[in-house]
Amino acid sequence: MASNSPDYRFTEIEPAWQKRWEDEKTFAAFKGCSKDKYYVLDMFPYPSGNGLHIGHPLGYTGSDIVARYQRAKGKNVLHPIGWDAFGLPTEQYAIKTGAHPRKTSIERINYFRNQLKSLGFSFDYDREVDTTDPNYYRWTQWIFLLLFKRGLAYVDKRPVWWCEELATVLANEEVIDGHSERGNHPVVRRSLRQWVLKITAYADRLLDDLEGVNWPASTKKMQQEWIGKSKGATARFAVEGIDEALEIYTTRPDTLMGATYMVVAPEHPLVETITSEGQQKEVTSYVESAAAKSDLERTDLAKEKTGVFSGTYAIHPLTGNRVPIWVADYVLISYGTGAIMAVPAHDDRDFEFAQQFDLPIVQVIDGPEGESLPYTGDGKLMNSGEFDGLSSKEGIARITKKLGQSDLGEESVQYKLRDWLFSRQRYWGEPFPIAWVTQEDYQRAVDSGTLGEWIPENPVSYTDENGERYALPVPPSSLPLRLPEVESYKPAGTGESPLKNVSDWLEIWYNYETGEFVPASSEKPSGDNWIRATRETNTMPQWAGSCWYYLRYLDPDNAEEFVSQESLSYWEAPDLYIGGQEHAVLHLLYSRFWHKVLYDESLVPTKEPFTKLFHQGMLLGEDGKKISKSAGNGVDPVEVVNEYGVDTLRLHLMFLGPLEARKPWNSKGIGGINRFLGRVWREIIGKDGNLNPKICDDANESEETLSLLHQSIQKVTQDLDRLNFNTAISQLMILVNHLQTCETVSQSTAKCFVKLLAPLAPHICEELWERLGETPSVCYAPWPTVDASKLDRSDVKIVFQVNGKFRGQASISKIATEDEVLALAKEEPRVIAQIKGKTIRKVIFVPGKIINLVAN
RNA sequence: GCCCAGGUGGCGGAAUCGGUAGACGCAGCGGACUUAAAAUCCGCUGUCCGUAAGGACGUGCGGGUUCAAGUCCCGCCCUGGGCACCA
Numbered sequence: 021m022a023s024n025s026p027d028y029r030f031t032e033i034e035p036a037w038q039k040r041w042e043d044e045k046t047f048a049a050f051k052g053c054s055k056d057k058y059y060v061l062d063m064f065p066y067p068s069g070n071g072l073h074i075g076h077p078l079g080y081t082g083s084d085i086v087a088r089y090q091r092a093k094g095k096n097v098l099h100p101i102g103w104d105a106f107g108l109p110t111e112q113y114a115i116k117t118g119a120h121p122r123k124t125s126i127e128r129i130n131y132f133r134n135q136l137k138s139l140g141f142s143f144d145y146d147r148e149v150d151t152t153d154p155n156y157y158r159w160t161q162w163i164f165l166l167l168f169k170r171g172l173a174y175v176d177k178r179p180v181w182w183c184e185e186l187a188t189v190l191a192n193e194e195v196i197d198g199h200s201e202r203g204n205h206p207v208v209r210r211s212l213r214q215w216v217l218k219i220t221a222y223a224d225r226l227l228d229d230l231e232g233v234n235w236p237a238s239t240k241k242m243q244q245e246w247i248g249k250s251k252g253a254t255a256r257f258a259v260e261g262i263d264e265a266l267e268i269y270t271t272r273p274d275t276l277m278g279a280t281y282m283v284v285a286p287e288h289p290l291v292e293t294i295t296s297e298g299q300q301k302e303v304t305s306y307v308e309s310a311a312a313k314s315d316l317e318r319t320d321l322a323k324e325k326t327g328v329f330s331g332t333y334a335i336h337p338l339t340g341n342r343v344p345i346w347v348a349d350y351v352l353i354s355y356g357t358g359a360i361m362a363v364p365a366h367d368d369r370d371f372e373f374a375q376q377f378d379l380p381i382v383q384v385i386d387g388p389e390g391e392s393l394p395y396t397g398d399g400k401l402m403n404s405g406e407f408d409g410l411s412s413k414e415g416i417a418r419i420t421k422k423l424g425q426s427d428l429g430e431e432s433v434q435y436k437l438r439d440w441l442f443s444r445q446r447y448w449g450e451p452f453p454i455a456w457v458t459q460e461d462y463q464r465a466v467d468s469g470t471l472g473e474w475i476p477e478n479p480v481s482y483t484d485e486n487g488e489r490y491a492l493p494v495p496p497s498s499l500p501l502r503l504p505e506v507e508s509y510k511p512a513g514t515g516e517s518p519l520k521n522v523s524d525w526l527e528i529w530y531n532y533e534t535g536e537f538v539p540a541s542s543e544k545p546s547g548d549n550w551i552r553a554t555r556e557t558n559t560m561p562q563w564a565g566s567c568w569y570y571l572r573y574l575d576p577d578n579a580e581e582f583v584s585q586e587s588l589s590y591w592e593a594p595d596l597y598i599g600g601q602e603h604a605v606l607h608l609l610y611s612r613f614w615h616k617v618l619y620d621e622s623l624v625p626t627k628e629p630f631t632k633l634f635h636q637g638m639l640l641g642e643d644g645k646k647i648s649k650s651a652g653n654g655v656d657p658v659e660v661v662n663e664y665g666v667d668t669l670r671l672h673l674m675f676l677g678p679l680e681a682r683k684p685w686n687s688k689g690i691g692g693i694n695r696f697l698g699r700v701w702r703e704i705i706g707k708d709g710n711l712n713p714k715i716c717d718d719a720n721e722s723e724e725t726l727s728l729l730h731q732s733i734q735k736v737t738q739d740l741d742r743l744n745f746n747t748a749i750s751q752l753m754i755l756v757n758h759l760q761t762c763e764t765v766s767q768s769t770a771k772c773f774v775k776l777l778a779p780l781a782p783h784i785c786e787e788l789w790e791r792l793g794e795t796p797s798v799c800y801a802p803w804p805t806v807d808a809s810k811l812d813r814s815d816v817k818i819v820f821q822v823n824g825k826f827r828g829q830a831s832i833s834k835i836a837t838e839d840e841v842l843a844l845a846k847e848e849p850r851v852i853a854q855i856k857g858k859t860i861r862k863v864i865f866v867p868g869k870i871i872n873l874v875a876n
Numbered sequence: 877g878c879c880c881a882g883g884u885g886g887c888g889g890a891a892u893c894g895g896u897a898g899a900c901g902c903a904g905c906g907g908a909c910u911u912a913a914a915a916u917c918c919g920c921u922g923u924c925c926g927u928a929a930g931g932a933c934g935u936g937c938g939g940g941u942u943c944a945a946g947u948c949c950c951g952c953c954c955u956g957g958g959c960a961c962c963a
Contacts, residue, residue, distance in 0.1 A: 237880080237881095238879095238880055238881065238957080238958075241879075241880065241958085242880090242958060242959085245879080245958080245959065246959090248959095248962065250962075250963090252963085268963085269962095269963070270963060271962095271963065272963080283963090325961085349961090350961050350963095351961080351963075352961075352962065352963090354962085355962045355963080356962075356963070360963050361963085362963085363963090367963065368877085368961090369961055369963075370963080372961095434962075434963095435962090436962050601957085601958095604958085605958095675888085675889090675900085675901070676888065676889085677888060677889055678889085681882090681889090682882095682956070682957090683888070683889090684887095684888075686887080686888060686901095686902075688887085688888095688902055688903070689887090689888065689901060689902045689903090690902095691902080692900095692901050692902055693901080695901095695916095696901085698915095698916090699916095702916090738892085742892090744892095746888095746889075746890085746900085746901095747889095747890070747899090747900080749900080749901090750889090750890075750899070750900035750901075751899095751900085753900055753901075754899080754900070757900090760917095817896090819895075819896050820896095821895080821896085821943085821944075823943075823944085824895090824942090824943060824944040824945095825896095825944090826896045828896095829896070849929095850930080853930090861943090862943060863943090864895090864943050864944075866895060869895060869896095870895050870896080870944085872895080872943055872944065873943090874943045874944095
């Protein structure tokens with residue numbers, strides 16, 4: 021007991037119970053336990069300097085209620101928390117102040133942890149993970165090496181999104197409308213050497229396996245669209261005057277006969293070749309101006325299409341007609357083949373372009389009556405010679421086949437998904453466990469056999485001003501490869517990270533067998549395994565650590581393996597994952613990709629990491645607008661706790677509306693929740709601080725009370741299963757409102773009520789549970805079960821309707837027949853008034869619910 | 877432009893299978909207790925007509941199906957989210 025106060029003093033109760041939970045390790049998941057498991061996971065936070073905002077307790081309360089509910093249902097619950105602590109804000113702070121980001125991270129983590137503890141979440145703090153801890157990122161690096169050896173990591177010099185403000189490149193997914201997702205800074209295209217992960221190799225599996233997961237439909241859809249699989253055909257058009265064919269991709273081979281011109285992207289490798297002498301000047305200046313345009317100008321602002329004629333013609337593969345080839349930036353180099361056949365009659369973009377440049381438009385699909393061109397739907401083929409009259413579907417098959425017969429094309433599948441740009445030019449991220457060496461040294465290291473299976477089939481290499489360099493994996497046993505100390509956290513200014521300036525770490529004598537290294541400036545150590553090497557200056561993006569953290573929780577202290585197979589076979593994957601929808605594509609897609617690689621290595625037992633996913637909705641400010649510093653509409657959870665207590669905050673957050681809904685904060689309603697808890701308290705604790713005298717052992721409860729109690733057990737159980745916390749709370753309010761009107765309440769009813777409320781408002785319930793004479797913690801008290809015999813009352817309420825409108829009601833035995841109910845209805849004055857002078861044409865009787873008299 | 881989710885009192889929201897629309901809470905009004913206030917408790921509270929009993933209307937708008945529609949169907953409007961030259 022935290023106090024023997026007669027009043028509800030949350031300021032005493034809450035810290036006391038939090039301390040007891042901590043001392044007794046109430047929420048530690050059991051090891052080697054035979055009980056069924058339940059793993060409920062939150063998206064782990066980035067420990068920012070500002071501490072918790074009100075959005076954190078929203079989702080975390082939802083998962084905490086589930087965790088506590090599942091414990092009461094007898095499950096061995098794993099409910100962990102950790103820190104996604106690599107990240108730009110910490111690094112920007114380091115640049116500004118010179119404070120080491122690891123030191124800053126640890127301070128911020130301590131601050132966050134204390135705040136979370138003061139909110140009473142039932143996390144197992146013994147299993148914390150911290151992505152910046154070398155004992156953690158060693159395994160992030162190790163998983164990278166798995167990808168590397170499987171040929172899923174490669175280096176490429178490619179045009180990438182460069183953000184000047186952040187001094188780093190960003191992945192496609194991190195760029196929104198030409199601006200960085202974080203900080204909203206402008207980005208530009210730059211060609212830089214980058215690490216790339218071959219996520220496209222998993223495109224089909226990432227798509228197909230979505231079918232088996234229990235996720236919000238909209239999130240599945242977003243991933244499907246991001247992967248963007250389409251089926252169609254490639255076709256090769258001969259080009260007049262040159263040997264090479266121009267290959268295009270189309271999803272509508274049925275419209276092939278309507279192709280009246282071709283378009284290649286300005287970056288297409290054949291642009292120079294196909295440009296005629298006369299068009300040289302025009303094409304060159306167009307290509308240059310296209311390159312100078314930002315992507316914003318090329319897409320969003322491109323209301324008017326632009327392009328130039330190359331001066332050359334392609335030959336239509338079926339008709340032999342001459343088809344002009346244009347260069348235009350509405351065709352993207354990065355998708356399909358970077359070239360298209362243009363069918364203006366049946367494609368909006370081609371239609372617009374054709375009109376603008378006065379190119380011919382030939383209709384080849386007969387659309388429904390009244391459809392004008394461009395018509396992009398299906399229909400019967402026309403103006404298509406031998407294919408006339410076919411449906412689009414048949415046309416696609418027949419024309420693709422025809423192309424295949426003369427080897428001019430074939431079926432093809434394309435994806436919008438691109439490979440994942442995996443390197444950043446920053447300090448505060450995992451170093452790549454890679455040594456760049458000469459071809460000769462690479463071969464020597466490979467031939468030595470010391471790296472065993474960790475060598476990819478095809479070496480990863482690139483060429484720079486110093487010649488060709490080969491990527492040698494560091495020996496996995498030598499991990500972690502730690503971040504070196506640096507003098508300045510500022511980027512090198514060359515598009516490279518601050519690591520570029522740490523020459524003693526960067527340029528080294530390197531032992532390929534042990535991973536040991538010494539600065540290249542010092543003498544080469546003796547022994548055959550020492551070679552000259554250069555470190556990778558890029559670091560991994562923040563997503564890396566969050567790709568697999570849910571696995572490390574199962575076995576966080578394991579120094580031998582990333583997680584033991586024993587732990588995996590017991591805990592498998594999270595049963596429930598709660599987090600914001602802003603990660604619908606990024607984190608969730610990357611994580612699924614890594615999980616599948618681990619699955620292919622037989623290192624995890626499931627194909628998918630997150631079988632059930634739930635998004636908590638965004639909490640808006642009281643003004644109904646997004647919470648932001650500039651709007652000044654934020655809510656400080658700590659202030660709320662000081663004024664009303666944790667239990668009130670929890671209930672209030674859950675009572676605002678459905679967890680998944682976007683909804684405004686309401687500072688007025690919180691008083692009502694606080695009053696509810698006060699009523700609960702007074703129902704059980706009397707004015708003298710002892711048990712309320714109305715609670716007695718042998719209280720003979722009315723049928724009404726017992727029925728309501730069991731209805732409430734049923735309703736709350738169902739609602740917690742479905743995460744409908746708002747209606748669970750309202751049912752408990754109904755119950756306590758009723759108990760208040762009873763002269764006596766039995767011990768068992770009071771205890772049952774406390775158990776039902778405990779997952780939602782744990783501190784007050786622990787206190788009441790103990791004062792009701794129960795030990796130990798209410799967290800492990802078995803969840804109440806419904807007694808069906810108490811559920812139904814013998815009488816039910818029947819509603820009378822005349823012509824579908826409510827005209828009164830009566831209580832009657834639930835087994836009453838239609839005739840009995842009808843007789844009763846006909847006695848009701850309101851019914852009599854309505855059927856007066858009319859004939860009853862029909863009677864609809866729904867037993868236990870309504871009787872409806874149709875009269876006119 | 878396309879796709880998805882949503883629109884219910886003064887406010888947040890409830891209505892699980894088509895069966896009393898507005899549970900529960902906030903705010904508001906009236907009352908009890910109190911010297912007074914706070915706290916607590918009780919009652920009222922969708923709109924309109926009516927002293928009342930009761931009646932009419934009512935879930936974004938317009939149609940439809942049904943004995944019965946917030947719920948199902950068709951067509952619009954608005955809000956939020958996603959995608960956006962992906963051929």
